[in-house]
Amino acid sequence: MTSSARWDVVVAGAGPAGLAVAAACAGRGLSVVVVAPALRPWTQTYGLWADELAEAETALLGGTPAGTRYPTTLVRTGAGDHDVGRAYARLDNARVHATLLDRVGEVRTGTVEEVRAGRTAVLADGTELTGGVVVDARGSGPGTAQQRAWGVQVEGPVPDVVPGDGALLMDWAALRDPARRQAPAFLYGMGLDDGTVLLEATSLAARPPVPLPQLRDRLHAYLAQRGLRTVGDPEKVAIVLDAPATRSGAAPVGAAAGLVHPATGYSVATSLRLGPVVADAVVRGAGPAEVQALVRSRRRRATLALLGLGREVLLGLDEAQTDAFFAAFFTLPQRAWAAYLDVGSSPTAVAAAMLRVAAALPPSGRRTLLAGVARSLRRQTPGR
Ligand SMILES: Cc1cc2nc3c(=O)[nH]c(=O)nc-3n(C[C@H](O)[C@H](O)[C@H](O)COP(=O)(O)OP(=O)(O)OC[C@H]3O[C@@H](n4cnc5c(N)ncnc54)[C@H](O)[C@@H]3O)c2cc1C
Numbered sequence: 001m002t003s004s005a006r007w008d009v010v011v012a013g014a015g016p017a018g019l020a021v022a023a024a025c026a027g028r029g030l031s032v033v034v035v036a037p038a039l040r041p042w043t044q045t046y047g048l049w050a051d052e053l054a055e056a057e058t059a060l061l062g063g064t065p066a067g068t069r070y071p072t073t074l075v076r077t078g079a080g081d082h083d084v085g086r087a088y089a090r091l092d093n094a095r096v097h098a099t100l101l102d103r104v105g106e107v108r109t110g111t112v113e114e115v116r117a118g119r120t121a122v123l124a125d126g127t128e129l130t131g132g133v134v135v136d137a138r139g140s141g142p143g144t145a146q147q148r149a150w151g152v153q154v155e156g157p158v159p160d161v162v163p164g165d166g167a168l169l170m171d172w173a174a175l176r177d178p179a180r181r182q183a184p185a186f187l188y189g190m191g192l193d194d195g196t197v198l199l200e201a202t203s204l205a206a207r208p209p210v211p212l213p214q215l216r217d218r219l220h221a222y223l224a225q226r227g228l229r230t231v232g233d234p235e236k237v238a239i240v241l242d243a244p245a246t247r248s249g250a251a252p253v254g255a256a257a258g259l260v261h262p263a264t265g266y267s268v269a270t271s272l273r274l275g276p277v278v279a280d281a282v283v284r285g286a287g288p289a290e291v292q293a294l295v296r297s298r299r300r301r302a303t304l305a306l307l308g309l310g311r312e313v314l315l316g317l318d319e320a321q322t323d324a325f326f327a328a329f330f331t332l333p334q335r336a337w338a339a340y341l342d343v344g345s346s347p348t349a350v351a352a353a354m355l356r357v358a359a360a361l362p363p364s365g366r367r368t369l370l371a372g373v374a375r376s377l378r379r380q381t382p383g384r
Contacts, residue, residue, distance in 0.1 A: 017254020018137030020275025072166030118288030
């Protein structure tokens, strides 16, 4: 720590990544200040796997129950309905936010404009906050590929759409576009605490991103067919899938560290898991560069590169091919597909899952997939 440092850790940003690191550091006796433009509970509906939720409850939240579990997780493709055998979950934002914020002694509202030498956060009003480490948790930078979704709540239950005790992870049949003019989109859904059901028309990955009104219209056409009426305000989702890590000189975490899953857009479970890992490193004396090296290790960068390749392949698939891809994907053993969905997996595990899904596809699908891999590799080869 520099002699002028007032805190051990200065955290810029109060999303899941920032508060997870801040609370874990405070829990280890470090002095922490969090600075963000607002400190309200998060409004996004955050989904994650139930085992990831349990891990966060134990490792980060001191046993506080942190969400709702869905024992059945359904994937619906042309091959039929398939319970993937891994329970899903939804974060209880209010409780998790309050639990994490409670642990952090000091919070400030403000906007960090610059980070000097990884240790001083300079706010828009000129205030300087100096710590042993500045953690950059200011969210994602810009990119070109996005996941987008338009979500609404309908009165529940709707068991023929979303299983009563379960979550609908993907339904590739619901929003089919027989004219094949629109990008592939699937229906995602789960029951909420007030008895309504959240349904979202989702474009997994597209470059350029699918316009939100297109997803809204497809969703509303589906609701009209089924006579489902909406309640409340829509949820609009836009997640950048290919933003690089920010280069502020601070220790980046979460979306700012480029840790959004390149193909699925998930990052919250990773952020909750990394909070305690980063805090342990800071307790051991790690500075900004060491934290950066831990969070974006060579192994993780290799994994992210492979997952990025997977995203590029998905971007080239049409609706029928995407349906076939996910039908094959979820027939793999759980440890194989789960490895693919986790940016913390080893590159070897991700590569093995990619090869297995290629092998599980029908020959025409395999040809498309391999052609996509070849195209992506050509694009990534320097000098071309
Ligand atoms: C509607 C929606 C639904 C989503 N659903 C899921 C999901 O189900 N599962 C999942 O894993 N992911 C989901 N995502 C993606 C996920 O939200 C993001 O990847 C996640 O919020 C990133 O967390 P983060 O803490 O890294 O950044 P953010 O949540 O973006 O937080 C950034 C923080 O930094 C603050 N900030 C910004 N600029 C400054 C500044 N200059 N100075 C100080 N503070 C600043 C912001 O106010 C905010 O507090 C969803 C996203 C959206 C939009």
